[in-house]
Amino acid sequence: MTTESRRLPLPEVPSAEAFRAFFETVELPAALCDTRLHLLLCNNAFARFCFDHGLTVEQMMEGLADARVPEDGAACVVEVPLPQGGVVVMELARRGESVSVVGRRESELMRGQLVVVEQALLEQARTEGVLLDLGRSVAEAGSEEELVASVARGVKELFPGRSFCIRIIDARTGGLTSLYAEGRLKEGSREPLVLKRTAVEKMHLTAESIPAGKVVVAALVPLLFESSTGGVSAPLVASGQLYGVINLEYPSSLREEPDPMQDERVLVQLANQVAVAVKNAKLIDELTFVRKYLEELLEKANALILVANRDKKVVVFNQAISRLTGFSKEEVLGQDVFTLVPEDEHMRLASVLAAAMRGEAVPNFELRLRTRMGEARASFATSSALASQGEVEGVMAIGQDVTVVAQLEQRVIHAEKLASMGQLAASVAHEINNPMTAVVAYSESLLQRAMMMGSAGAADSEKLRKILESGQRILRFTRDLTSYARPAKDKVERVQLNALLDKAVGYCEHVVAQAKVKVERDYGELPPLHAVPANLEQVFVNLITNACHAMKPGGQVWLRTRREGREAVVWVKDTGSGIEPTNLSRIFEPFFTTKMEGNGTGLGLSIVQRIVEKHGGKLSVESELGQGTTFTVRLPLAD
The missing domain is CATH 3.30.450.20 (PAS domain)
Structure with missing residues (x-):
């Protein structure tokens, strides 16, 4: 036995119209009852039989009301009294929950017909009983696996001793979704499905409803099982869609002579019932999937x-x-x-x-x-x-x-204010630059004259020197500030990284002095690299400024450079308090900041990361609480 499955459920039992037509052609008077001898159906010959004996069908059944019903599989003879005297002989035979009733006539030919009718009645009753049970079981099936197992039990009961294979497919793709086989399948017989051409025409299947490559239509259906001598098959078709096929075959070990025509009639009834169930199950599966998909989206x-x-x-x-x-x-x-x-x-x-x-x-x-x-x-x-x-x-x-949108808007506004203040500061620096140039020039002239003429004492000379140095320092600061604030041109140049770091430190001179920290430098030999100088200056000014802000007075900032393969590596390390692990993963997010309101926008490190990546480099951070933080910048060297 081979079983494979995925999912399905089922209802509905087919009619017995074919049997009723056959029933009416039988010359013997015959009727079918339940085990309480309540009439279910009778043929015209039975109605004539009752009339010939002066009874209606109802009166004949009333005469049988007190008769003893035989045991399952047994038969008995019952005499029914007639109104004009005498009796009529009726034969009762039971199979399951059905009882056949046949009026007896004294003729060998009639006797043979009686046996045929009894067998037909009982076999039809058994078939309908199995199909009714199958309808109930598949309706209760909670999955395709359970449904196929229920159908397999029904096939075994309807066709004892036969080999059979149940295959369910996806109606759109033709892919096999379930397979159940009772018997030894031949190699390679699982797919494709082969349908008999006459069955396809009878079911009105169109070429569009038959998945190409997965299903083949042929005059004859090849046998699927080893040692089979013949067989029949029935496609599973509902609403013009193919859902699979059931193959029934006769193994060489089968004892009785099979009746393929009768087996095919019953198999088609079964297939029609299963096809409707499979269709319903597929629809339920699709609706369930869509519902779950929409729920997941929400x-x-x-x-x-x-x-x-x-x-x-x-x-x-x-x-x-x-x-x-x-x-x-x-x-x-x-x-x-x-x-x-x-x-x-x-x-x-x-x-x-x-x-x-x-x-x-x-x-x-x-x-x-x-x-x-x-x-x-x-x-x-x-x-x-x-x-x-x-x-x-x-x-x-x-x-x-x-709430988040409002916070982002406030931070953007704050960033714009800072940008405006930066531009204002650059303008102020430019205005300071002109009078300060005069201060530096005149103090330098006075100092030189005093030294040449010896007219100033040592104390006065020292004061003039301090005026000159302070003026020069202010000029240098305003020049650097103006240069830093000026919009950067995205022109790539050959850059000496160590010199660029020194320039960045110069920009941060005031921040370093205000934080009361020291900057230590450990530069290695580095070849030039290709970069936009102003952009890299912004990177290191930001990192040095952040390091100064993270430390108490007396702290140290280490700037270290080395060459590693085809990369220049810069480490910016501070001796601050470190970064919380929960914040470390968000340190490069735009607008994320741990500074007090008004002391930062949270954009600096995000911009730094973008600049480094734009240069083909990488920016990473390591931090330990109480031990400080190290930012590592890796940049590709020039060829």
């Missing part, structure tokens, strides 16, 4: 999705809104939707729900939601009505957390 969507029914109970609460509020789905489902908003929002929410229940869409409204911590956070959403058969069943609200 659950995993980045938008906030909330659905409330007509009773204002929450029926959908997706992951995004669960993260926002801190409440789990299990806590919220089935609860009143008003529990999710502060009390002062109840009236506004009620008006939105009322409008949506009337079928009116309510776009662009803001609502504050409660969170697990009790704080109300702003939410932006639209709502729409869910309707079924013209009746509104609930309300769906889709939105986003505008």
